[in-house]
Amino acid sequence: MNRFPSTVAGLDDILCGGLFEGGVYILEGPPGVGKTTLANQIAYNQASAGHKTLYVTMLAESHSRMVQHMSNQTFFRKAAVNADVFYLSGYRELESDGLKGVLGLLRNELARSGATLLVVDGLVLSAPGIDEGVRQFVHELQSLVSAMGCTCLLLTTGRGNALSAEQTMVDGIFSFEDQLFKGRAERVVQVRKFRGSGVVRGQHSFCITDEGLQFFPRLESMPLPDGGLADASSVTLGIPEIDAALGGRGLWTGSISLVVGESGAGKTLMGYRFAAASTAEEPGLLLIGAPETKAGACHLAGRFNIDLERALRSGGLRVETLGQSDESLDEMGHKILRLVDEAKARRLVLDGVAALADTRAFQDRGYRFLGRLLMELRRRAVTALFTLDPAEISLASGTPLAPGLAALFDNVLALEAPRDAGASRQLAVRKMRGQHGEATVISLRD
Numbered sequence: 001m002n003r004f005p006s007t008v009a010g011l012d013d014i015l016c017g018g019l020f021e022g023g024v025y026i027l028e029g030p031p032g033v034g035k036t037t038l039a040n041q042i043a044y045n046q047a048s049a050g051h052k053t054l055y056v057t058m059l060a061e062s063h064s065r066m067v068q069h070m071s072n073q074t075f076f077r078k079a080a081v082n083a084d085v086f087y088l089s090g091y092r093e094l095e096s097d098g099l100k101g102v103l104g105l106l107r108n109e110l111a112r113s114g115a116t117l118l119v120v121d122g123l124v125l126s127a128p129g130i131d132e133g134v135r136q137f138v139h140e141l142q143s144l145v146s147a148m149g150c151t152c153l154l155l156t157t158g159r160g161n162a163l164s165a166e167q168t169m170v171d172g173i174f175s176f177e178d179q180l181f182k183g184r185a186e187r188v189v190q191v192r193k194f195r196g197s198g199v200v201r202g203q204h205s206f207c208i209t210d211e212g213l214q215f216f217p218r219l220e221s222m223p224l225p226d227g228g229l230a231d232a233s234s235v236t237l238g239i240p241e242i243d244a245a246l247g248g249r250g251l252w253t254g255s256i257s258l259v260v261g262e263s264g265a266g267k268t269l270m271g272y273r274f275a276a277a278s279t280a281e282e283p284g285l286l287l288i289g290a291p292e293t294k295a296g297a298c299h300l301a302g303r304f305n306i307d308l309e310r311a312l313r314s315g316g317l318r319v320e321t322l323g324q325s326d327e328s329l330d331e332m333g334h335k336i337l338r339l340v341d342e343a344k345a346r347r348l349v350l351d352g353v354a355a356l357a358d359t360r361a362f363q364d365r366g367y368r369f370l371g372r373l374l375m376e377l378r379r380r381a382v383t384a385l386f387t388l389d390p391a392e393i394s395l396a397s398g399t400p401l402a403p404g405l406a407a408l409f410d411n412v413l414a415l416e417a418p419r420d421a422g423a424s425r426q427l428a429v430r431k432m433r434g435q436h437g438e439a440t441v442i443s444l445r446d
Contacts (some may be wrong), residue, residue, distance in 0.1 A: 010215030029176030289355030
C-alpha cells in the first residue's frame with residue numbers, strides 16, 4: 001500500500017509515515033478544535049504538489065466564508081481555489097435524498113475532478129436511528145475511494161458515540177479534544193484506530209498558528225535513532241573556583257548538569273556565566289522561562305559583569321524564551337531540540353526546569369520526558385546546564401520534586417545562598433559522573 005503523507009509537521013511522525021492511499025479516516029472532535037483547518041491545510045499542501053482535492057461540506061455555511069477564514073493561514077493559496085481545491089456543498093442532496101444522494105454526488109464529482117483527496121466536512125454520525133445508514137454509507141464510500149485511489153477524510157463532531165466506527169470499513173479514527181489545565185486549554189489528539197502500520201500511541205499535543213496545525217509527538221515515545229558518543233574533551237564552566245575544584249577541566253563534553261538551589265542562591269547567574277562563554281566556534285543557547293525576557297536577562301547579567309551582550313553580538317549565543325505562550329510539555333521539548341539543531345549549539349542553559357513543570361503532562365510523564373530530552377541532548381554532544389528551584393517546581397507541577405529526578409543528570413551541583421552578611425555562597429558538588437571521591441564544597445564570591 002502506498003502512503004499518503006499529510007505533510008503536516010509532526011503528524012506523519014505520529015503515523016509512522018502518513019495515511020494510506022485509498023483509506024477512509026474519521027476526524028472527530030468538538031467544534032473549534034481544528035479539524036477543518038487541518039483538512040484545508042492538507043488540501044493546500046497537496047495542491048502545492050500538483051494534486052487535487054474535493055472538499056464537500058454537509059453544512060449550510062457558505063464556502064466563501066470558509067475560504068475567508070482560511071485566507072489568513074500561510075498555507076492558503078487563492079489561485080488554488082476551484083482550480084486544485086474544489087469546494088462543493090452536499091447539503092441539498094443530504095436533505096432531499098439522504099446519504100445515498102450524497103454518495104451519488106461524491107461519485108460523479110470525484111470522476112469529474114480527478115481528486116486524490118476527498119474531504120467530507122460536517123457529516124452527522126451520531127443522530128439516533130441512523131447508525132445502519134451511516135455504516136452502509138461508509139462501507140460504500142470505502143469501496144468508491146479505494147477503486148479511485150483517493151484518500152478520504154470524514155470530519156465529524158462525534159466522540160466515541162454509538163456509531164461504533166470500529167465496526168465499519170474506516171481505516172483510521174483520530175480523536176481531537178481540548179483539555180484544561182490551570183484555566184488554560186491544551187489541544188490533544190489520539191489515534192484510536194489505524195490500519196496498515198503502527199503509530200505512536202497515546203495522546204499527543206498540537207497547536208494552531210497562522211501556519212496551520214503543528215503536532216508534537218510524545219518525546220519519550222518516539223523511535224530512538226542511533227547517535228555517536230561525545231568525545232573525552234571538557235568544557236569549562238567559566239567560574240574559576242568551580243573549574244579549579246574540578247581539576248581545571250570543567251565538565252565533560254556532552255554531560256548534563258543540574259544546578260539546584262532556592263531562589264536567590266545564584267543559579268541563574270551561574271547559568272549566565274556558562275552561556276556567556278559561548279563563541280562562534282562553540283555556539284551556545286540560553287533558554288529563559290517566563291516571566292524573564294531577553295533584555296531583562298542581559299540587564300541582570302551586566303550588573304554582575306557577565307557579558308551576555310558580547311556573546312550575542314559575536315553570533316556565538318542565542319537567547320530564546322520558553323513557556324511564555326501556554327506551550328505544552330512536548331511542544332517545549334521539540335522546540336528545545338529544534339533550537340539546538342538550528343543554532344548548532346554546543347552549550348545549552350535552561351534557566352528554570354519549572355517552565356517544563358507548569359504543564360498538564362508533567363506530573364504524569366515528567367520523569368520519562370526529561371530522561372528522553374537529556375538523552376537527545378547527549379546524542380548531539382551538547383553540554384547542558386539546567387537550573388532548578390525545588391519549591392518553584394513543586395508549585396508549578398502541583399507535586400513535590402521526585403526523589404529520583406537528579407539521577408537523570410550526569411552532574412548535580414547544589415547552591416546555597418549566604419546566611420550571614422559577608423559570608424560566601426556555598427556550592428556542593430553532590431554528583432559528578434566519571435569522578436570519584438566525596439562531595440566537594442566550594443565557596444563562591446559574587
